[in-house]
Amino acid sequence: MSSSAIGKTGETCIVCEQNKEKGIHLYTSFICEDCEKDMVLTDTNDPKYKYYIERLKMITYKQNIS
Numbered sequence: 001m002s003s004s005a006i007g008k009t010g011e012t013c014i015v016c017e018q019n020k021e022k023g024i025h026l027y028t029s030f031i032c033e034d035c036e037k038d039m040v041l042t043d044t045n046d047p048k049y050k051y052y053i054e055r056l057k058m059i060t061y062k063q064n065i066s
């Protein structure tokens with residue numbers, strides 16, 4: 001049972017684009033717990049890692065053009 005019933009069900013993860021309750025904030029964006037764990041475990045040579053980096057680049061880029 002959740003004690004925080006303020007009508008907030010979570011945030012949209014910028015990697016998987018799903019609404020998740022648990023995760024970390026990077027700049028103004030949100031990365032869910034699952035993606036964060038996955039990112040840490042992914043080898044830097046894995047194409048999936050490159051995908052994550054691209055998503056993260058998008059965040060920093062958005063930050064810079066404000």
Ligand SMILES: [Zn+2]
Nearest residue numbers: 013016032035
């Ligand atoms: Zn995610």
